[in-house]
Amino acid sequence: MGMAADAAAPAGGKGRGGPVLQLEDEPGMWDEFVEQCSTYWMGVRFAFTAHAIFMVALTCILTMVCSKAVLDFSFDTSMGIVAVGTVFPLVFSVQSGFARRERALGALAGLKASSITVYLMFKTWEKEGTGKWADEAERLIARLLDDIEWYLRTARRTENTGNAVYDSFAHIAAKMAEFAPAAGFGRPGDGGMSRMSQYLRTMMQNFEGVRAIRDSETPVGLRLFCFALIHAAPILLAPYWNHFCQGKKDVSEDIMGTTIELTGSYGCQAGYFMAVAYTLIVVALFRVQVELEDPFDGNGADDIKWEIWRAQLDQLGNYGVGGPEKRAENSRRAAALRGQ
Template structure:
C-alpha cells in the first residue's frame, strides 16, 4: 500500500489546495465564463503524455542496456574460464574483477551512487587483464572476448547516460506550472456549464469534479517524475537492480 501511495506528495496537496480555493472563490462570487476546454488538453495533456512516454522509453532502454551489460560480462567470464591455458589463480582473479564491476554498477545506479570513475576503473581492470594475456588467446577467441567486452562497455556507458541525462526539464516545469493554473481556468468554465443547464446543482458536485480532475493530472505528473529516475528504487515501476547484479552462482564453476 505504501508504494501505491507514493504518487501522493506535497505537489498533490498544493494542487488540491489551489483547487479548493479556486472553487470557493468561484462559488462565492459566482465567477463564470465560457471557455473551450480543448485548450486545456493542448496545454497540459499533450506535453504531459509526451514526457511520460519519453520517461517510459528511457526505462525500456535502460533495461536493454543492463541486459547487454550483464550478458557481456557472463559471456566474457565463461570464455576465459573455458581456456585451459589460463592458470587457476588468473581465472579466480578475473572472476573477482567481474563480480566487482557488476556490484559497482548496481551501486552507482542505486539511491546512494558511487562515482562513475570507480565503475570505469573496475571495467578497465578486466580489459587490462585480457590485454596482458593476449599471447595466451588465439586470434579468434581474443576477438570474441573483446566483442563481449564491447557489449559490456556499451551497456555501462549507455546506462550511465540514461541516469545522468533526463527528459527536458523545461517541459516538466511547464507541465507543473499549468497543472497549478488548471483549476483557476477550469473551475469557472465548469461552473458556467453547470449553471447553463438551468437546474439547481449541489456545489459539492463542483468541488468533487474539480478536485478529482486536478488529482488525476498531478498524479500523472508524479508518475512521470518517478519514471524519470528508474534506478532510485522509490517508484512502483523502478528497475529491480538486484536482478542485474551478477552473483557467483550465476557463473560457471571454476575448475
C-alpha cells in the same frame, strides 16, 4: 518407447537431463482476489498523496471563492481545449520517460549478458583447470558491477564515480592480457582472445548507452512547463468549474405555501466533482512522469530492480557442474545467517 519415457519424466521428477523443474500451482480465486485488492489499494495510495490532497483542497477552496456567494465569477470554454492543452504535454513527457527506461533496460541486459560471457571464457578456456582465473574474473566483474550500480544510483554525479567504472574496465582488460598464455594463446590479440576483447568492448558500449541515458534528462523546458501546468491549471480553471453550476437547483423549501428554489450559492456537486477529478488526473500523471525521469534510483515501483538484475551476476561461480548443489548450499548459509 523413448517418447513415452520422456513424456513420463515430469511426473517422476527425472528426465534425461537430470531433475525436472517442479512448477508451483496456480493461485486460487481467493489469492487472485487478494492480489487484485492489493493492486487497487496501491493505486489509491499512488493517487492520493499529500501533494494531490493539497492541490485538491486548494482547487476546491478557489472554486468556492469564485462561486456565486463570494465573487460570482465563472466562464465557459471548451473542455477539449483544456484537456488537450494540459494532459497532452504530461502524456508526452510520460512516454518519453518510459522510452528512456526501456532503452536503459536493454543496455543493462546487454551488459549482463556480456559480463557472464567473459566470465565463462575465463572459466572454460583455462588449460590447467585450476579455476584460479575464473575466481579472479568473478572478483573483477563484481567490482565493476558495484562501481556501475553506484554510478547509476547515486544522486550526485561526480567525476570520481565515473572514473571508478573505467578503472574496473582497465583491470579486466589487463587480466585478459595475463590470461592469454593460460588459455593457450601467444598474444592477447590471437584467436579467441580477440573475441574476448570484443565482449569487453560490448560491455563498455552498453555501459556508455546507460550512462548517456542517466546523464541526459527530459528537456528542461518540457519539465518546467509540466510543473507549472499542473499547479496553475486547476487553480486558474476555478471559474470554469463554477460554470457547471449555472441553472442547478439544489434546495427546495416551502414557506407559507410558496415553493422557493435556492441555487447552489457556494458551488454545486458537478463543479466540485469535475475540479477534483481533473486535479487528481493531472497530479497523478505528473507523479508518473517524475518517477520515470530517474529509473535508476530504485525507489519507485517502475524503477530498475537492481536485486533482480544482479541475482545471477552475484553468484557466477555457482553455475555449471554441481550448480544446483552449490546454490542450495548458499541458500542454507544465507538462511542460517538470517536466523542468527
